Each structure stands twice: as C-alpha cells, then as structure tokens.
Amino acid sequence: xxxxxxxxxxxxxxxxxxxxxxxxxxxxxxxxxxxxxxxxxxxxxxxxxxxxxxxxxxxxxxxxxxxxxxxxxxxxxxxxxxxxxxxxxxxxxxxxxxxxxxxxxxxxxxxxxxxxxxxxxxxxxxxxxxxxxxxxxxxxxxxxxxxxxxxxxxxxxxxxxxxxxxxxxxxxxxxxxxxxxxxxxxxxxxxxxxxxxxxxxxxxxxxxxxxx
Numbered sequence: 001x002x003x004x005x006x007x008x009x010x011x012x013x014x015x016x017x018x019x020x021x022x023x024x025x026x027x028x029x030x031x032x033x034x035x036x037x038x039x040x041x042x043x044x045x046x047x048x049x050x051x052x053x054x055x056x057x058x059x060x061x062x063x064x065x066x067x068x069x070x071x072x073x074x075x076x077x078x079x080x081x082x083x084x085x086x087x088x089x090x091x092x093x094x095x096x097x098x099x100x101x102x103x104x105x106x107x108x109x110x111x112x113x114x115x116x117x118x119x120x121x122x123x124x125x126x127x128x129x130x131x132x133x134x135x136x137x138x139x140x141x142x143x144x145x146x147x148x149x150x151x152x153x154x155x156x157x158x159x160x161x162x163x164x165x166x167x168x169x170x171x172x173x174x175x176x177x178x179x180x181x182x183x184x185x186x187x188x189x190x191x192x193x194x195x196x197x198x199x200x201x202x203x204x205x206x207x208x209x210x211x212x
Contacts, residue, residue, distance in 0.1 A: 002064035002137035002169050003027050004049060009058035011044050018044055019191040020057065024184075031160065031170040031180040036188030042173035043070065045188070046140045049171060064137025064169075069127045069144060075115045082111035085130055094135045101133035104159045106152060121147040125155075132159050139163060141172040153178070 003026065010020035018041030026032055034042045047053035048060060050068045075084040082102070089098040102108045105125040110118065118126065124147040131139055139160070145153050160170045161181050170180055 001028055002167060003061070004063075004138055004169055004171065005059075005061040006049075007059040007061070009048065009060060010056040011041050011048055011053070012056040013041065013044050013053070017056070019188050022058070022186070022188065022191050024186050026169045026171065028167040028169070029164045029182065031164060031172070031183040032186045033178065033180060033183055034171065034173040034186045034188065035175070036192065040188040040192045042188060043142050045186075046070070046142050046171065046173055049138075050140050062138065065135065066138045066140060067131040067134040067136035068140040068142070069131045070142035073115075073123050073127045075123070075126060075130075077114070077116040079115060080112045081107065081115055081118065081126060084115050085126065085133065088130050089133050092134045092136075094133050097133045097135060098129075101129040104132055105129040105155055121149065121152065124148055125152055128156055128159075132163075137167075138169045138171070141170065141174075143174050143176075144172055145174060145176045145178050 005025040006022050009022045011018045022045070024032065034045055036042055044053060046068060048055050050066050051062070052068070076087065085098055085102065086095060089095045099108065102111065105128050107122060107125050107129060110122060115123070115126070128144060144156060148156065157179050164170060164181055172178060172180065
C-alpha cells in the first residue's frame with residue numbers, strides 16, 4: 001500500500017534554510033500540489049520526498065517505489081527515443097509497459113527520433129512517459145506542465161487520474177494550471193524561512209511590485 005508522510009520536515013540547501021515544520025500525509029489514490037513563492041523550496045521538497053536530498057529535521061516516510069520527473073530528462077541524447085526510454089524501463093523491469101506509456105503521452109510516433117532532435121515539449125513528454133512506465137507507486141512531478149501544450153497537459157492529467165485510481169500517489173510542484181483528482185494543497189508559504197521571505201519581497205520590489 002502506497003503512502004508518503006512528512007512530519008515536521010525542514011530543508012537546508014546551499015547553506016541556507018528554505019523551509020521548516022512541513023507536515024502532510026498522502027495515502028493510496030491521493031494527490032497534492034506544492035505551492036509557494038519562488039525560492040521557497042518546492043523542487044527541494046520533491047527531492048526530499050524522493051530521498052535524493054536529506055531532510056535537515058523531521059521525518060519522511062515512504063511506502064512504495066518513487067519516480068521523479070524534473071528538469072533533468074536523463075535520457076541518452078544520441079539514442080532513438082524508444083531505446084533511450086527502454087533503458088530505464090528495463091532497469092525497472094517494466095519493459096512491457098513502455099509502449100502504453102509512450103502512447104499515453106502522445107510520443108509513440110517519435111520512437112525512432114534521436115533524443116537530441118526532440119523539442120523541449122517532446123523531451124518533457126518523454127520524461128513523463130518514463131515515470132508512467134516505471135510502475136512506481138509515488139509520482140513526484142516538478143513543474144510537469146512546463147513546455148506542454150493543452151493537449152499534452154490533458155494527457156498527463158488523464159495518466160495521473162488512472163494512476164490514482166489504481167492506488168498510486170501524485171505529488172506535483174507547479175505554478176500553472178494542473179487538475180488532479182482529490183488533490184489538496186501543500187502551501188510552503190507559512191513554513192518559509194525569514195531569509196527566503198526577505199529575498200522574495202526584495203525581488204518583487206525590484207521588479208515594481210512593491211505595492212502588492
């Protein structure tokens with residue numbers, strides 16, 4: 001049974017505190033969207049959830065496999081797309097799920113195209129197809145709609161809905177429109193350190209938004 005729980009978690013990155021005191025729990029079929037100001041640590045929270053970044057305080061409990069899709073596509077640029085994706089699918093022992101995952105994200109027709117020749121949006125869809133094919137219980141999606149057109153966003157939303165129906169978990173960090181069934185918000189704003197808040201406010205003022 002899949003689950004993801006943060007208990008009073010804090011995160012340090014680059015020698016500074018990003019957030020502290022974050023707590024939430026997700027069970028089978030549930031989803032959440034991480035929100036907060038720029039620099040609040042949304043991407044870092046996902047990396048903590050994936051186990052790629054150690055929490056500075058608190059406890060993170062994961063039940064089930066985890067797959068992360070972020071700005072690092074992690075595909076061999078010189079290989080045709082299908083072969084590049086097959087490398088990861090075989091590592092996950094999920095080679096049989098790859099065709100359906102590629103179809104889900106509308107990239108089946110790109111199978112013979114070298115990764116280096118793909119557009120930004122196509123590479124994004126490839127990264128998401130890798131997560132779909134992984135068989136992971138917990139999907140961690142960092143700005144998943146960046147570079148996607150409306151049709152591709154719809155495909156991803158359908159894939160997430162199917163994953164949740166099967167008992168999976170979705171945790172996404174995004175500032176754009178993204179519809180997730182039965183989702184809640186994990187708002188980092190109340191947990192951001194004063195240093196981050198000051199830097200964000202200064203940035204707003206420098207760009208003429210001091211009155212907001």
